[in-house]
Amino acid sequence: VKDEKTLYDRLVTQMAAGDTQALEALYGALHSAVYGLALAILKDRGDAEDVMQNTFLKVWEHAPQYQAGTDAKAWILRIARNLAYHHFRDQKQYGILEEEENRLPCRDELTPSLDRILLDSLLGTLDSCERQIVMLYSVAGYSHKEIAVIVDRPYATVRWKFRNAVKKLAKLAEREGLL
Amino acid sequence: VKETKKITQAIRCAVEAEVPDVLPLVVRALPLQKDRPPERTRRPALKYAVCLAASLFFCLGGFLGIPSLFGQVLSSSGKIGDGNEFTMVAYAAEAPDADKMEIALSKKHTLTDDQIHDNWFASGSGLVVQTLPDGQVEIEFETTFNIDCVGTNIRYVTFTTSEGVFIREQELLNSAADVHCIHGYTMTDFDGNVIQTHYYTHVPVGQQYTVSYAQQFDDTVSYGIRFTKQFSSEEAAWEWIDGSIDAGGLGAVIRESLSGMITITAEFTDGTRDTRPLLLDASDAYR
Numbered sequence: 001v002k003d004e005k006t007l008y009d010r011l012v013t014q015m016a017a018g019d020t021q022a023l024e025a026l027y028g029a030l031h032s033a034v035y036g037l038a039l040a041i042l043k044d045r046g047d048a049e050d051v052m053q054n055t056f057l058k059v060w061e062h063a064p065q066y067q068a069g070t071d072a073k074a075w076i077l078r079i080a081r082n083l084a085y086h087h088f089r090d091q092k093q094y095g096i097l098e099e100e101e102n103r104l105p106c107r108d109e110l111t112p113s114l115d116r117i118l119l120d121s122l123l124g125t126l127d128s129c130e131r132q133i134v135m136l137y138s139v140a141g142y143s144h145k146e147i148a149v150i151v152d153r154p155y156a157t158v159r160w161k162f163r164n165a166v167k168k169l170a171k172l173a174e175r176e177g178l179l
Numbered sequence: 180v181k182e183t184k185k186i187t188q189a190i191r192c193a194v195e196a197e198v199p200d201v202l203p204l205v206v207r208a209l210p211l212q213k214d215r216p217p218e219r220t221r222r223p224a225l226k227y228a229v230c231l232a233a234s235l236f237f238c239l240g241g242f243l244g245i246p247s248l249f250g251q252v253l254s255s256s257g258k259i260g261d262g263n264e265f266t267m268v269a270y271a272a273e274a275p276d277a278d279k280m281e282i283a284l285s286k287k288h289t290l291t292d293d294q295i296h297d298n299w300f301a302s303g304s305g306l307v308v309q310t311l312p313d314g315q316v317e318i319e320f321e322t323t324f325n326i327d328c329v330g331t332n333i334r335y336v337t338f339t340t341s342e343g344v345f346i347r348e349q350e351l352l353n354s355a356a357d358v359h360c361i362h363g364y365t366m367t368d369f370d371g372n373v374i375q376t377h378y379y380t381h382v383p384v385g386q387q388y389t390v391s392y393a394q395q396f397d398d399t400v401s402y403g404i405r406f407t408k409q410f411s412s413e414e415a416a417w418e419w420i421d422g423s424i425d426a427g428g429l430g431a432v433i434r435e436s437l438s439g440m441i442t443i444t445a446e447f448t449d450g451t452r453d454t455r456p457l458l459l460d461a462s463d464a465y466r
Contacts, residue, residue, distance in 0.1 A: 020206060020209065023205070023206070023209075024202060024206075027202050027205065031198060031200075031201075031202075032191075032194050032195050032198050035194065035198045035199070036190075036194040036198075039194070045197070049199050049201060052198075052199075052201055053201040053204055053205055053208075056201075056202075056205045057205055057208055057209070060205075060209055115189040115190070115193035115196065116193045116196070116197070118186065118189045118190060118193060119189075119190055119193035119194065119197075122190060134187070134190065135190070135194070137187060138186075138187035138188070138190040138191045138194075139190065139191050139194050139195075166183050166186055166187075169186050170182045170186060173186065
């Protein structure tokens with residue numbers, strides 16, 4: 001974990017100096033986590049893609065302001081989260097968005113895999129906070145304590161919500177014969 | 180644990196399989212180095228001035244809606260005026276309106292081990308067990324709920340607790356101004372726009388929290404109580420397994436040790452007061 005933190009720190013520092021290869025490396029390491037978090041908040045794959053793109057642009061723009069040693073990965077995920085909320089708010093303001101809880105994940109032409117069905121269940125069944133917690137745990141590999149910092153919730157709440165969410169998904173997966 | 184692993188793994192695989200590659204778009208859109216915004220200058224003096232002003236404001240207390248940090252518990256002033264009524268409904272913090280279920284106001288519940296286990300994942304509760312540096316084991320149980328004090332001629336409602344810490348939590352989107360704030364934080368985006376603000380007000384034993392009748396129906400607010408108990412390592416002989424409860428050991432501790440009473444006092448427009456005790460044990464958020 002320490003090595004990972006040092007690596008991300010170094011990459012952001014290099015980006016601050018204009019190194020695009022550092023951006024590529026950082027993108028390779030974190031794009032799934034950024035996309036997953038944005039998807040968890042927005043429940044829309046197209047919007048999540050926009051947020052992912054903007055996140056890396058913001059990271060590039062603000063890399064000189066990053067304070068080394070303060071956890072670059074958490075910093076980037078917080079940017080993604082802020083942008084996703086911003087996106088959500090803007091859409092709501094302009095009347096583009098339906099009620100958040102009524103939004104359903106869009107289906108594409110791909111035959112849904114079992115994993116994909118579970119992901120769609122996550123988007124359709126869990127509340128916003130639960131989705132973010134499960135996504136940060138599953139895709140970003142964060143512990144409950146680290147997630148608590150990113151989602152601004154008490155540790156106990158995060159842990160309880162995570163358990164609650166997994167329990168719901170497990171029930172659903174069992175019912176659908178996915179597990 | 181196996182189930183959790185399977186589910187989280189499946190979700191990771193699904194996200195990794197569908198995540199689009201936007202790197203070429205990002206690289207094309209990169210601003211030139213010289214176009215980057217200048218580093219923001221910090222203004223610590225302003226921050227400290229705001230903190231000092233806030234501290235003075237809260238220490239002086241006594242304003243409507245602000246907990247008086249040095250206040251005394253209100254006492255009942257005897258006979259209640261004619262026509263004054265006061266009933267309460269308490270319910271789990273995240274229960275939708277249709278599911279509001281009343282919490283017993285004066286009868287303490289006796290929990291079975293099965294109930295504790297079934298309710299472990301229930302809405303609005305959390306338990307932290309941690310070993311302190313001195314070897315003691317600390318259990319912190321926090322439960323959140325909503326209370327509506329409904330009645331006629333009520334002007335103010337005051338909360339006090341006999342055990343633990345009474346908590347008021349408010350979550351606001353796109354707003355930063357709230358005079359109730361004692362503990363809180365605000366998330367902003369890079370343009371300085373407030374995205375989300377959380378406020379916590381902690382009211383320990385011996386202090387009180389007063390809101391106007393109308394303020395208590397604020398949808399963004401929920402209440403909670405936090406009990407903290409410490410045990411020596413010998414006392415804490417129960418088995419603690421993450422995410423489960425040893426019904427005989429830890430369950431018994433939750434059942435027996437973590438309880439307290441919140442006293443809710445309604446002050447009516449004619450100056451008379453009436454109080455209701457709300458006994459909470461570890462079960463009350465589980466309804």
